[in-house]
Amino acid sequence: MKKLLCELEHCSTDEQRQKIEDMNELMEEMGEEEFKSVFTKEWFNEMDKMIEEKILSWENAILLLKHVGYCQTLKCFFDFAFKDSFLSNRFQEMIIEEKMMIEEKDEKLLVDLCECYLLLNGWPSSEMDSIIVPCLLKVALKKEENEESQKEVEMALLALSNFRSYNMRKELYINEIKEIIEYHQEHHNLTRIAYQSAWKFFLNRSHFDHSLEHVIVNEVHFEREAIRELEELAKWMNWKKKEEEMSKKEEKEVLIIGRWLHALGIFFRLFRLWKEEFAELIGSVAHVCRAARENNKEISNWCICSLRNATENGNVRVEDLLKGRAIDVVLEEIHRQTLNKNIEYHSLDFFFSISRRAKEKEKDKMKEEKRKEAKRKVLEKMEEEGYEDTITSFHELFGFFSAQFYYQLSLNIFDYFVYV
Structure with a gap:
């Protein structure tokens, strides 16, 4: 990839475009480690130099950079290489300059710049918030259902889903994002990636604005939509295939499932309201975990992490975990010989939290x-599997690590873990 970038210097504009497409x-085939080893701060600085010297046109640079950001965001690769580069500064300056233009403003260029910048750097300054968010929400509000319009909307929402700055004024987005979600619920105009991205952007805002919780749960019904999306996606996945045997469409569907599970992790960790649908939502996660267990460990691991988050939050009741068969799934996971240390930690923390x-006691x-009834059922379930004594033996250990260095628990627990 680095070699191909250097080769662009000696190509015409059309030849550059073909090489960029290659x-x-x-x-798209790169894993996280390879991706980060290629797209380094130095790589982005080299791109900046080629743009400065007019070796690479802005049109071709955006074509390449937008796809780098698209792959990085879709696959949830978190990296700060672009943020620390000269190219990031160039993008900020150009976005501000383009926004300040009154005459001859190039709206398409501004959208492209905002999408590239946000896909590659999810932590813009507050000054950039007020430019980027309204610009991309305007694109995302398009109602046309033709393929070109859907692609534009998908890219804008995917970029917004990567927005990880939380101190944003609610009036910048609240009406627009509600309209996008509600319109899709009635007309189904968005792609799966676009719809999931709209939710992720909305959920990320709730980190520092808990007033959004009522809107997300009671007005636009996140839990209902997550159940439907997970079940629909899982139904069409051929989980028996090995990862290398999947088509590109199937690979993308797996990525979307992973993004929904990541969103559920945020939801379970932050939200305090309770709804009857939570047991069904837990059941959907448990179903995906079982389906993906043999051939996609990353997905099943994310499921366990989501279920662990659910136990730590008071918005999910113990009886919801029982009804959703979460306890069965995590017990099954502990039995597996291929269990890794990270999942050992999450699985044991799951049971510690339930206990x-x-x-x-309730007043x-x-x-x-x-x-009391839920507690009795949990104990019976653990006794059936022979795990009551094992989990109980970890209570003191968890207490010690919680007080001292809780997040290092996964590094030590392998020495204590017992396969019963």
């Missing part, structure tokens, strides 16, 4: 009876 195909939650008599 480069775009190559990067803690089951002990929390309301009816709720207290439900708590």
